[in-house]
Amino acid sequence: MASANKCVVYVEPGKVSVETIEYPKLELPEQHRKCNHGVILRIVATNICGSDQHMVRGRTTAPKGQTLGHEITGEVIEAGRDVEFIKVGDLVSVPFNIACGRCRMCKTGNTGVCLNVNPARPGAAYGYVDMGGWVGGQANYVMVPYADWNLLKFPDKDQAMEKILDLTMLSDIFPTGYHGAFTAGVTTGSTVYVAGAGPVGLACAASCQLLGASVVIVGDMNKERLQQAKSFGCETIDLTASGDLPDQIAQILGEPVVDAAIDCVGFEAKGHGQGASEAPATVLNDVMSITRVAGKVGIPGLYVTGDPGGIDENAKVGQLGVKMGLGWAKSLSFTTGQTPVMRYHRQLMMAILNNKIHIGKAVNATVIPLEEAPKGYQDFDKGAAKKFVINPNGLIKQTTPQ
Known part of the structure; x- marks a missing residue:
């Protein structure tokens, strides 16, 4: 009935x-x-x-x-x-x-x-x-x-x-976070950067630990969410603070690169620094800059082909200013799309x-x-x-x- x-x-x-x-x-x-x-x-x-x-x-x-x-x-x-x-x-x-x-x-x-x-x-x-x-x-x-x-x-x-x-x-979110980590090649001893401390980012960070990562660094602009990442053993980077991301990574690891990086933010990304405005390619360019050569990047963060609120005409159709030349020069691999x-x-x-x-x-x-x-x-x-x-x-x- x-x-x-x-x-x-x-x-x-x-x-x-x-x-x-x-x-x-x-x-x-x-x-x-x-x-x-x-x-x-x-x-x-x-x-x-x-x-x-x-x-x-x-x-x-x-x-x-x-x-x-x-x-x-x-x-x-x-x-x-x-x-x-x-x-x-x-x-x-x-x-x-x-x-x-x-x-x-x-x-x-x-x-x-x-x-x-x-x-x-x-x-x-x-x-x-x-x-x-x-x-x-x-x-x-x-x-x-x-x-x-x-x-x-x-x-x-x-x-x-x-x-x-x-x-x-x-x-x-658990399979999505895990997919991001797995496709980025996270394994025993890996050093990892997770962009975004929302639920998918936190699930990804926990997945990295499950996969055996030695250090998991989570970056975000939200202090409460960063505190949540710390609660289960992650290192954190407050992206509202001044300083380049590679330098901030180096302060934690002793070198400005990680073995694997995952974009858990997607197309509504913002730039760095206090009061930063929307800059949708920021995270994609960040993860390319800090991933070691021949490394892998997982991109479970959502990107769309139609965004009425995009910051410019390109962004409205999902065309972003990604530094593809950097990714190519470093022989990086990328995995995108809905998690299976x-x-x-x-x-x-x-x-x-x-x-x-x-x-x-x-x-x-x-x-x-x-x-x-x-x-x-x-x-x-x-x-x-x-x-x-x-x-x-x-x-x-x-x-x-x-």
């Missing part, structure tokens, strides 16, 4: 609201075709993401009424006829990128650019502009297609609920369940009810050093990560 379904919806730049939307059907968006391979979830946890904030700030082409939410963990309450291995009652993590499991990209593990789930371009996501029209999951209920392929079932529901504030990070969550989420789940990492503590998971989502967006936009976890159905009992 259908229940009321409320969802966070984009209203206008700087404003979201919680509105009643249609209860999900086992039906493909905009096609009105039966989705027998899908399930409907009662959502246990769904998180506010920095990518959502880009839309809410008016920095994408998102229309009024865009549903929000691509970080989803939930319980299966209905399964389509063709779902074989996921069962009603299963507690599952939902990769933010939707994938069919059948196309050339999915078969090679590139689930972030599935060819069959978005008529406009490769790749799709829940509740995101230009990502296929899929309804967002900052809601009570949501429909997930290709369930047998997409969903990661937690082996023990009681154990999972005890770890839910860690496991909810598997839908996006399914490449990592199972092993990261096992790391959480076996207490090898406490990702919820690292990103300061903070639980809020669905009706407080608008305030959560406001606080996050002001730079709160928190990862807001929405508890839409009141199923999360603990307030801090275990």
Whole structure:
């Protein structure tokens, strides 16, 4: 029996609201075709993401009424006829990128650019502009297609609920941070620079430690977020202070370069120094300048092809002043794009369940009810050093990560 379904919806730049939307059907968006391979979830946890904030700030082409939410963990309450291995009652993590499991990209593990789930371009996501029209999951209920392929079932529901504030990070920011670190070549003994101490940057820094880095340096302009990075053993650089980044790196490491660097900021980057204005190529140029020759750069930070609020005509179409010659001269390697969550989420789940990492503590998971989502967006936009976890159905009992 259908229940009321409320969802966070984009209203206008700087404003979201919680509105009643249609209860999900086992039906493909905009096609009105039966989705027998899908399930409907009662959502246990769904998180506010920095990518959502880009839309809410008016920095994408998102229309009024865009549903929000691509970080989803939930319980299966209905399964389509063709779902074989996921069962009603299963507690599952939902990769933010939707994938069919059948196309050339999915078969090679590139689930972030599935060819069959978005008529406009490769790749799709829940509740995101230009990502296929899929309804967002900052809601009570949501429909997930290709369930047998997409969903990661937690082996023990009681154990999972005890770890839910860690496991909810598997839908996006933990695999995204890990992907940034892994593709940058972080390994035993690596020295690493992570640009950005937002939730993805903090998740990346924790991932670097999990991968065995000897020193992880996090740079940001937000003192509260830098303090959060320090709380689990990172070195930090306050980018509002004077001084060149290589010199600041040298003060920590004794040399002005790192083995690996990761851009966890994206296209709304600012320059350095107190009161610095937006300069979208800053972080890309920074990471090239401080990565050792023949090193690797991970770029999980979001870059877009359409930015109405861009600082100039080039920035509005994603054309930035990147020092490509520097990257070429240093023989650097770059990895960009949506993280293929399914490449990592199972092993990261096992790391959480076996207490090898406490990702919820690292990103300061903070639980809020669905009706407080608008305030959560406001606080996050002001730079709160928190990862807001929405508890839409009141199923999360603990307030801090275990």
